[in-house]
Structures are given as structure tokens and as C-alpha cells.
Amino acid sequence: MAGIIETIKFAGTLVLALPAALAGLELLLLRGQTGFGVALLGLAVGLVIAQHWLTMPTDIPELLAERVMGTIAKEPDAEGDDEP
Template identity: 90%
Template sequence: MAGIIETIKFAGTLVLALPAALAGLELLVLRGQTGFGVALLGLAVGLVVVQHWLTTPTDVPELLAERVVGTVAKESDSESDDEP
């Protein structure tokens, strides 16, 4: 499940990717400029894919915090099952 920080990052990426995709579609479909249209669509898709899969140095503390919280939460759940 995505956290609020990941959602905000994704929205920021879409702010840049959607105008490029719409311009690419317009160039491709309406104006017949295939090269520029495909390039802009590729740029938009690339932005979203890179944002989703690339880990940047600023993401490392967030990833470590998620692992620590996940480990602590799992230990707490197992202890509560042992108690009557």
C-alpha cells in the first residue's frame, strides 16, 4: 500500500508527464507529426517508469524506516497472539 509521500511524489511526476503525453497525442493524432508525438509520449512514459523504479539517495532513509517499522510491527503481532 502506498504511503502519502509516495502518492505526493507520483502526483508530482504526473504534473510533468501528463502535459507531455497530451502534447504528444495531439502531435501524433491531429497534426501528423509522428516523430515528435512518439518522442513526447515516450518521455511521459519514461518519467513515470523512472520515478516508480529508480531509487534515489533521498529515498534511502524512507526505505530504511519502512523496513524498521515493518519489523517492529511483525514482532508486536506475534507477541499478541501468544497471550490469552
């Protein structure tokens, strides 16, 4: 389940990727400029993939905070299975 911070980061990436993708589609399909169209589509896809897979230096404090919170607030085990 994605957190609110990850959702906001993804939305920010889409703000940059969608105009490039739409311009690439227009150049590719309507204007016949395949080179620029494919390049812009590749850029848009690359932005989304890079945001999803790469860890940026600004993400390190967030990752550390998630790890600390995971060790502090562990989910309770399923109790009550053995008791009547």
C-alpha cells in the same frame, strides 16, 4: 498498500508526465508530426516508469525508516486459535 509519501511522489510525476503526454498525442494525432509525438509520449511513459522502478538517492532515508519501523512495529501473530 501505498503510503501517503509514495502517492504524493506519484502525483508529482504525473504533473510532469501528463502535459508531455497530451502534447505528444496532439502532435501525433492532430498535427501529423509523428516523430515528436512519439518522442513526447515515450518521455511521459519513461518518467512514470523511472519514478516507479528506480531508487533515487533521496529515497534512501525513507527506505531506511520503513525498514526500521518494520522491525520495531511487527504485526501481532494470530492468537487465540488454540485456546477455547
